[in-house]
Amino acid sequence: MSFAPRPSVQPWARVNKSRKSQIFLASVLPLTLSALIVFFTGLDQNLALVGVFLPLQLVAASLVGFLAFGRRGVGDSFLIVLVVFLSTFVLVLLVSVVASLVSQGAKAFSWTFLSQNNIYVSNTTSLDFGGVGHAVIGTLMIVGLTTIVTVPLGLAMAVYLTQSQSKTKGLVRTLTQAISGLPSVVAGLFIMSLALTLGWERSGLLGSMALLPLMLPTVARVAEEALRLVPVDLRYAALALGAPNYRAFFQVILPAAKSGLVTAILLGVARIIGETAPLLLTVPINNGTSWNIFSGNMMTLPAYIYGYLASVFEPSQNRAWGAALVLMILVALLFGATRLLSRSKSLKSKPTKQKASK
Amino acid sequence: MGKLQGMSEASVTNSAPVRRKLSAGPLSRGDKWFFRTASIAANFAFVLVALILIFLFIQALPAITSQGLPFIYGTEWNNSKDPIVMQIGPMIWGSVLVGALGVVFATPLAISLSYLIVFMLPSRSAKAATTLVDLLAALPSVILGLWGLFVFTPVAAQWSSLLNSYVGWFPLFQVSTADNGFLGSPFIAGWIVAIMIVPIITSITREVFSQLDRDLINGALALGGSRLSVFRRVIFPTSSGAVVGGVLLGLGRALGETVAIFYVLQLSFDFNWAQILEPKGGAVASMILSKFGEASEEEVSGLIAAGLVLFILTLGINFLASVIVNRAQPWRKI
Numbered sequence: 001m002s003f004a005p006r007p008s009v010q011p012w013a014r015v016n017k018s019r020k021s022q023i024f025l026a027s028v029l030p031l032t033l034s035a036l037i038v039f040f041t042g043l044d045q046n047l048a049l050v051g052v053f054l055p056l057q058l059v060a061a062s063l064v065g066f067l068a069f070g071r072r073g074v075g076d077s078f079l080i081v082l083v084v085f086l087s088t089f090v091l092v093l094l095v096s097v098v099a100s101l102v103s104q105g106a107k108a109f110s111w112t113f114l115s116q117n118n119i120y121v122s123n124t125t126s127l128d129f130g131g132v133g134h135a136v137i138g139t140l141m142i143v144g145l146t147t148i149v150t151v152p153l154g155l156a157m158a159v160y161l162t163q164s165q166s167k168t169k170g171l172v173r174t175l176t177q178a179i180s181g182l183p184s185v186v187a188g189l190f191i192m193s194l195a196l197t198l199g200w201e202r203s204g205l206l207g208s209m210a211l212l213p214l215m216l217p218t219v220a221r222v223a224e225e226a227l228r229l230v231p232v233d234l235r236y237a238a239l240a241l242g243a244p245n246y247r248a249f250f251q252v253i254l255p256a257a258k259s260g261l262v263t264a265i266l267l268g269v270a271r272i273i274g275e276t277a278p279l280l281l282t283v284p285i286n287n288g289t290s291w292n293i294f295s296g297n298m299m300t301l302p303a304y305i306y307g308y309l310a311s312v313f314e315p316s317q318n319r320a321w322g323a324a325l326v327l328m329i330l331v332a333l334l335f336g337a338t339r340l341l342s343r344s345k346s347l348k349s350k351p352t353k354q355k356a357s358k
Numbered sequence: 359m360g361k362l363q364g365m366s367e368a369s370v371t372n373s374a375p376v377r378r379k380l381s382a383g384p385l386s387r388g389d390k391w392f393f394r395t396a397s398i399a400a401n402f403a404f405v406l407v408a409l410i411l412i413f414l415f416i417q418a419l420p421a422i423t424s425q426g427l428p429f430i431y432g433t434e435w436n437n438s439k440d441p442i443v444m445q446i447g448p449m450i451w452g453s454v455l456v457g458a459l460g461v462v463f464a465t466p467l468a469i470s471l472s473y474l475i476v477f478m479l480p481s482r483s484a485k486a487a488t489t490l491v492d493l494l495a496a497l498p499s500v501i502l503g504l505w506g507l508f509v510f511t512p513v514a515a516q517w518s519s520l521l522n523s524y525v526g527w528f529p530l531f532q533v534s535t536a537d538n539g540f541l542g543s544p545f546i547a548g549w550i551v552a553i554m555i556v557p558i559i560t561s562i563t564r565e566v567f568s569q570l571d572r573d574l575i576n577g578a579l580a581l582g583g584s585r586l587s588v589f590r591r592v593i594f595p596t597s598s599g600a601v602v603g604g605v606l607l608g609l610g611r612a613l614g615e616t617v618a619i620f621y622v623l624q625l626s627f628d629f630n631w632a633q634i635l636e637p638k639g640g641a642v643a644s645m646i647l648s649k650f651g652e653a654s655e656e657e658v659s660g661l662i663a664a665g666l667v668l669f670i671l672t673l674g675i676n677f678l679a680s681v682i683v684n685r686a687q688p689w690r691k692i
Contacts, residue, residue, distance in 0.1 A: 046513075047520055075584025083478065086470035087487075093553055094494050100509045101501065156399030164393050172400045174680040179403060181607060181676035182410075182669070183614020184499075185643040189665035190410045193417035196658075213406055246392035274498020277616040277647055302500045302617075309504055309621060317508075324501045331496050339489065 019068060026064045030056035057081055098328075105325025108318040114326065118287040118299070123313045132323045134289040135304040138204065139330075141293050142283070142300060143273050145208040146215055151265050154219030158264075161220070162227040163235075163249060173224075180217035187213050188281030195282070202284050204293035207300070210278035219268040226260025227253060259341040266341075270334040274327055276302035301327045410669060418663035420656065429663060435627050435649075437657055444660035448629045450667065452544065452640020456619065457612035459548025459634060460555055465605055467552070468559035473589070475560075476567040488564070495557030499618040506550045507621040514549060515540040518635045533635050542624030542637040550618050555608035562604030562683060566597040569687070600686035606679030610672045616643035642668045 034053040038045055043052070061081045065073025113131035121130035157176065161169055191210040195202065230253050238248035254261070279300050285307065286297030301323055308320040422429065425444055432445025471491060475484045518540035521531050533540075570593060578588045594601075625645055626638035646661045646668075653661060 044516075044520060046517055047524075072582060072584040075586030079473075079584070079586040079589060080478070083470040083474050086467050087474045090467050090471060090494070090556060091490065094490060096509060097497060097502070097505045100505055104508075153399050153402060156396045157403070159392075160396035160400035164396055166397060166400075168400075170684070172403055174677065174684060175403045175407065177607075177680035177683070178673055178676040179406065181610035181614065181672055181679075183616065183643055183665075183672055185616040185646050186410070186414075186614065186665045186669045186672075189646065189662050190413055193413040193662050194409075197413060197416055213410070216403075216406075244386045244392075245389045247388070249392070270496050274500060276498070276500040277643070280647065281650060302498065305500050305504060306617065309500075309507065320504060324504050327498055328501060331498065332493075335493060335496055 019064075022064045022067060026057075026060040030060050054085060057085070101321070101325050101328050104318070104321035105328075108322025109325060113322055117289045118304075121287065123311055123316045125315060127315055127318055127322075130319075132301060132304055132319075132326055134286065135299040135301045135323065136326065137289060137291070138283075138286075138298040139273065139301045139327075141291075142204050142207045142279070142298070143211065143269060145205070145293060146211040146272060147265065147269055149208070150212050150215045150219055150268065154216050154264070154268065155223055155261065157216075157220040158223035158227055159249065161224045163245065163253075176217050176220050179213060180221065182213055182217075184214055184275050185277040185281070187211070188278030191278070191282050201295060202282055203295045204283055204290075204298040205295075207279045207283035207298070208293070210282045211272045211275060214275060214278070215268045215272045218271045219264050222264035222267050223261055226257045226264055229260060230256045263338045263341050266334045266338045270331050270338075273330055273334070274302055276306055279303050280306060301330075407673070411666075414662055414666040414669060417659060418666045419659075421659040421663040424656075425660070425663075429660075430667065433627055433629060437654060442654075442656050442660075444657065444663075445627075446642060446645065446664050446667070448627050449625070449640035449642045449645045449664070450671075451629060451631070452623075452625075453613050453642045453668070453671075455630070455632070455634070456544050456547045456551055456615075456623070456639060456641055457609050459544060460551030460612040461605055461609050463549055463552035464556045464559055464608060465601075468556050468563055468604070468608075469601065471556070471560050472563040472567050473593075475564055477585075491557050491560050494553070495561075497554075499554065499615065502550055502553060502618040503621050506546070506618065510550065511541060511546055511622055514546045518543060518545055521545075522635055530632055531635055532633055534633065540635055540637070542622065542639075543635050544623065544630065544639040545634045547619040547623040547639060547641070548634070550622055551612045551615050554615060554618060555611050558611055559601075559604040559608045562607065563597070563601050566600040566686065567593065570596060597686075600683055603679050603681075603683035603686055606675055606682065610676040610679060613675070614643055614668060614672050615641070616647055620644045620647055 030053055033056060034048050037043055037052055038048045058078060058081050061077035062074045065075075065077035067073070069076065108127050110127075110131075112128065114136070115133045116129070116131040117134035118130045118132075157172070160166065161173055188210045190213070191206050192202075194200070194209075195206055200206065234252050234256065235248050238252045239245070243251070280303055283300060283303065284297040285303050286299045290296055290298045292298075305320050305323045305327065308316040308323070311317060311320075421444060424441060425432075428445050430445075430450065431447040432443075433447050434443050434445050436443045471487070475487050475491075479487060522533055522540070525531050526533075574592055574596070575588060578592045583591070619641055623639050623641060623644060624637045625640055625648060627640075628638060630636055630638050630640070642664050646664055649657060649661055
């Protein structure tokens with residue numbers, strides 16, 4: 001009885017204890033070293049990040065990888081370091097946006113700012129007076145009207161894309177996706193030329209119409225995904241029991257896909273709530289509160305931010321940041337709601353239970 | 359089957375089977391209306407595109423007839439001349455330049471994010487990372503404009519001056535005026551646009567990565583491939599089609615970006631071919647917004663014509679992108 005010679009590499013062998021310290025050193029040393037270099041030589045931080053830290057980290061990680069797994073380890077660690085570096089970069093950008101919003105917006109944030117409108121407020125008025133109340137009302141009304149019209153339309157499109165046997169489905173889907181890239185300024189120009197051609201006055205209603213083409217593709221696409229998640233067997237079972245298609249949809253598929261459909265609506269609202277260009281082109285701005293969406297001037301949050309953004313006066317800049325924080329909170333609320341919904345959905349158990357009870 | 363026949367024979371002997379009445383045929387009245395409504399809504403997509411084209415064209419017609427073809431490639435916009443001169447050549451090129459820069463910056467970021475989410479993170483943190491990317495997608499463009507103007511521009515200007523002083527010999531990073539502060543350049547606008555399109559590219563790339571055949575990847579790893587070589591030889595070739603589609607979708611979005619780059623880009627009706635650090639650039643959408651406030655009737659027509667050009671450009675790119683993405687995702691077709 002003779003055994004083959006033991007291979008030199010033993011994947012099952014216990015991990016070398018010194019490897020932990022190697023990994024530790026490789027992840028700490030480059031950072032400390034580049035920090036020291038910046039500290040002592042006064043090298044520009046940005047330059048040091050790319051010129052010193054990244055190469056050092058790549059070399060260190062590759063070295064550890066080589067010691068552990070040979071040439072394969074070099075490729076592993078190279079890719080990992082690069083991917084983590086670039087992803088962290090995106091994370092830093094996102095954190096920077098949110099952090100500056102919170103820190104700058106907090107200066108203006110108060111109950112007065114949330115509730116009052118901007119009558120008698122000039123560029124230099126202190127933040128004790130005036131606020132975004134009228135803009136919040138305007139935004140909610142305009143976005144609300146768009147939502148009421150767009151949601152049935154988008155859901156019907158999703159129904160067409162999932163339930164019907166039509167041949168133009170692929171084309172409709174492609175076109176919907178193509179419309180989702182419609183530049184927002186073009187949506188505004190479209191409604192503006194419509195109004196110019198037909199002789200309509202600019203008003204909140206036109207703003208709602210301009211937002212529709214921007215919201216529709218989002219609602220249709222996400223709703224389609226949600227409907228597609230419902231097992232097709234459920235529908236076939238309903239049809240086999242003699243239900244017509246529309247009852248199969250309303251009584252079986254719709255309840256099963258409910259949370260996904262609500263997500264579609266919320267994402268659609270989140271998509272348009274911050275749209276600026278179409279509203280600037282179609283809705284005349286207003287410093288007072290207006291409840292009339294069908295005529296007259298109206299203020300919206302994005303237009304408010306846009307108006308104060310470029311000002312050289314500090315109170316006005318603070319107003320812009322404060323309004324941006326309010327807008328971001330609205331978006332975050334919508335977003336949190338979709339997360340909660342998508343967490344609580346239990347697609348597989350829910351529909352069967354409902355069917356069993358009927 | 360046999361049992362079933364036996365049963366029917368048995369029932370025949372007892373009594374004739376009652377023919378069950380189907381409550382609804384395949385085309386009951388309700389169903390007809392159901393599908394009719396759905397297909398009307400679906401055809402609204404065609405109607406919408408047609409309406410946009412028609413109404414933009416009606417209002418743009420005066421400008422198109424008075425300006426002719428130079429509207430697209432000329433370099434002058436002068437409303438004090440008689441007749442008025444409106445040409446948007448540098449703006450179209452500027453849009454393309456900023457969009458291209460955005461895509462160049464965003465693509466590596468998006469690909470590495472997707473790789474991190476799909477292949478490296480455990481499922482729970484992958485979900486958290488996906489949420490963060492979605493949050494990035496939900497940032498309103500006006501907020502990015504605000505942040506870009508006050509927070510990002512100073513940092514980016516510092517980067518620009520570094521680039522210029524170290525690799526300034528390269529034509530791309532040259533500047534013609536020595537002391538301009540590096541503000542308002544296509545470089546900065548490109549970064550802002552990149553932040554906006556990272557989530558778009560990521561969502562497509564992530565989905566394709568997660569649908570890849572795991573056996574293929576594990577097999578390559580078992581053959582001794584490293585993560586890098588597996589990425590280069592297996593993951594990238596099999597998913598490149600969809601990645602290209604995602605990048606094109608991002609480009610379409612970048613071309614139409616308006617408010618986010620409105621404040622960080624200095625518009626100039628003078629061609630800036632590729633000096634990306636020079637504080638002069640163009641963007642059709644931003645130009646429309648900046649000129650709209652005090653535009654005369656003739657100028658409004660010109661702006662709408664510019665919008666028409668932008669619409670046709672982006673619709674073409676997006677349509678191409680959607681076709682590519684749909685073709686690269688066969689699991690989506692039912």
